[in-house]
Amino acid sequence: MSLYNQIQEAISFIRNRVAAAPRTGIILGTGLGNxxxxxxxxxxxxxxxxxxxxxxxxxxxxxxxxxxxxxxxxVVVMAGRFHYYEGWSMQQVTFPVRVLKFLGIERLIITNVSGGINPHLKAG
Structure with missing residues (x-):
């Protein structure tokens, strides 16, 4: 099945379960699940x-x-996401973002946790 058809199948499933049509999506990073x-x-x-x-x-x-x-x-929020290091392909990792776009999301806020070992780096 083509990627486009997979996206359409996912969208059809979601639209059958949800009437809302938000324009803003949020992908929650580690620590922001609450x-x-x-x-x-x-x-x-x-x-x-x-x-x-x-x-x-x-x-x-x-x-x-x-x-x-x-x-x-x-809003629609992705509470959890997939990572390449979990063994998923890049197509699988990015699939939800493609679905969000086809659902009509115009603004996407992506959060993450990151760190550094340089003591001169400050938060922000």
């Missing part, structure tokens, strides 16, 4: 149920798409 507690959740879909989605193996990643309102703004 942000979903601040969302007025309208729907939550585990990745394992969405056709062609990978499933995160990182224990702290919830592994679901959360649709709702954050500060009154409609």
């Amino acid at each position: 942000l979903t507690d601040d969302i007025d959740v309208e729907a939550e879909i585990p990745y394992r149920e969405i056709p062609h989605f990978a499933v995160s193996t990182v224990e702290s990643h919830k592994g679901s798409l959360v649709f709702g309102r954050l500060g009154g703004h409609p």
Whole structure:
């Protein structure tokens, strides 16, 4: 099955479960999973149920798409993500972002945790 057809299958599944059509997507990085507690959740879909989605193996990643309102703004949140180092291909790692775009997401906020060993580097 082509990538385009896989995306269409995932979108069809999501749209059958969710009426919301947010324009903002957020990909939560490690340590930010609790942000979903601040969302007025309208729907939550585990990745394992969405056709062609990978499933995160990182224990702290919830592994679901959360649709709702954050500060009154409609959003879809990726609560957990997939990593190349988990053994997924780059196509699988980027698949959810492609799906979000086809769902109508116009703004994507991506968060992560990073560090450095240079003592002169400051946060920010």
